[in-house]
Amino acid sequence: MVTRKDIVKERILTVAMKVFSKYGYFGAPVQLVAKEADVSKGLVFWYFRSKDELILEVAKRSLPLDLINRGLEKGLVGRSLLESIGEEYIKKYVDPMQRNLLLHTMSLGVTSPDIAVHIREICERTIIRLAERVFGEATLPNRVAMRAFLGGLMCYTLRPPKDIDEKTFLENLINMVLSVSKQYKNMDSS
Amino acid sequence: MVTRKDIVKERILTVAMKVFSKYGYFGAPVQLVAKEADVSKGLVFWYFRSKDELILEVAKRSLPLDLINRGLEKGLVGRSLLESIGEEYIKKYVDPMQRNLLLHTMSLGVTSPDIAVHIREICERTIIRLAERVFGEATLPNRVAMRAFLGGLMCYTLRPPKDIDEKTFLENLINMVLSVSKQYKNMDSS
Amino acid sequence: MVTRKDIVKERILTVAMKVFSKYGYFGAPVQLVAKEADVSKGLVFWYFRSKDELILEVAKRSLPLDLINRGLEKGLVGRSLLESIGEEYIKKYVDPMQRNLLLHTMSLGVTSPDIAVHIREICERTIIRLAERVFGEATLPNRVAMRAFLGGLMCYTLRPPKDIDEKTFLENLINMVLSVSKQYKNMDSS
Amino acid sequence: MVTRKDIVKERILTVAMKVFSKYGYFGAPVQLVAKEADVSKGLVFWYFRSKDELILEVAKRSLPLDLINRGLEKGLVGRSLLESIGEEYIKKYVDPMQRNLLLHTMSLGVTSPDIAVHIREICERTIIRLAERVFGEATLPNRVAMRAFLGGLMCYTLRPPKDIDEKTFLENLINMVLSVSKQYKNMDSS
DNA sequence: CATGAATGAGCCTTCATTCAT
């Protein structure tokens, strides 16, 4: 059941993403988030114990974890899982708001150990689950491949090359990534 | 002639890079920079009119402009210019301090309009000069190629793939970039 | 008849005494009292219109009024009334919680005019009733004697001298106090 | 040399004593102290790192340590030291401001462990030095006697009995205190 | 040039209090 409480908390979070995206985590006072969400400053602290907690929640959402989990939940494996994630990834970050937020989060990860740790843990776990579902097992080379996959996507969205269309890019990236595993070797989409 | 003034200003800048890299542009008060540089807070404002000016100066240095200009000044052209820049680029950003600073600057570029403008202008001009020296003229495809070159380097340093060594990466990147121009077509370094 | 209402209100008050004793009237938020009493914050305000009202109620209990009234209700007069009160006084304030609370209340009496007034009124009236029951009439010297009695007890409990036992102390204090009235002159307990 | 810096800091402290005395340590915002001292809020934090530090400094001054040290520095010993201290003690606390401040400090000592520890340490050391100068050595009974002396003075000032004049009180208190040591036994002022 | 005292705006956070349910 979705209570009124959940709705308000969600609204605050959504607004916070917009505001933080525009002004940065430190450039935007909690006050501004509250005002934009049309609630009192106090209420933000009722739902999030501190600004850091709010930032952490927003930072989590700025990462591609949501779409990765969605892909995993669909029950997809191998190439089709990567395709699904790749498409959603690019879809998410064509939104400049999301792209900027991701930049802020990456910058934050450098300075705030607290938040960095949190994020790192989550990423670590996700990478492993992803490797398992794509390759069958999360060996080191497989995990590295998953990182390359996500890193490649990140670079693509951060600085999309004008001369490579999404389809082509994705196909090549996925081929490269899958080539680390024998089962996909010499099995290009060509 | 290098005056005492230059030495002190330089020291402040160097320290500011370290401090901002560690705590972020907003997380580090001017006071901290002054303390680490062993000067008074007032002196920092003597050399830099405001914190924003100091940040701007540091942000400039965090970008790869310096090494690009150095390459240009060497009088190199074409492939050897790209090789020189590529090597220096990677050399600069293996330093985590520089890498983190670059992240902060990218995040900053999203929120701070006037700093963003400043940086963009400089980049724009550099890209053009670079294209001219590599390809002979700064046509749109050539400028795009230059952006791809720099973007590729950025991604490489931000998330260095374990399975590609620096030499190989650079060679492939340069080949790809040069291939947009007829004069380099089918003219691999081989 | 003791209603459920009374029970809850009483629990809140008891807990408030503990909490205020530990953190001071201003150091303890109402929220903390509610939590320790295992009720909602709103309920505290249902029973006590404001925090000040709660503080006042606790402050009253921190004073020795209860045991004085109990003594009066026993129908005691003269020396035996003082003895009863004296013993109960010391018994109450051997509890560090009560002692600390008394200190907070004394400090509060200095700053909070309306609470101070309230307390002063109550004290004034009690002193008079006490003087009447001890000496027969509340003349000025008699009232002063009553203050000396209570003041002496307060000092004793706040900083109990190691070399004077309770019995001896009380006997001497009462003798001194009673000596202001002719009827007790030269009428030591011996 | 008394610098301008010292003067300003001293003014803030003096004002803080007045303000805290009137409103209590927690009832008075730093802002109010600053305003009354005619300086900016920021400056108070320039001289005192936090409100707690300011409170501690004021709390120290609210105790009778100053006059005790002054007595010690005069080189007095035995009875004359106690007489000097006793007179100054009463002189200090006839000022309601000082009396109220002392009450606040005592209340504070209960809740703020930090400050309590600080104060306790200072008191401990002073008691010992006092015992040494009064009795020649700081044996346990001598130290207890010193506590009784100071405790007696405190009670006297907090609730001055109308029927005992200062001279008489002091004489009796000192006689009592000195009687714990053989060298003063049977050496009453009578 | 250099220092550090001084200012004031602004931010995070707490908390008494109200109110719909």
Place this chain on the structure above:
DNA sequence: AATGAATGAAGGCTCATTCAT
């Protein structure tokens, strides 16, 4: 009665910036 969401007013503290020396 009882809950806890919601509000808004302060308060402590930081920090960029200025200025007298």
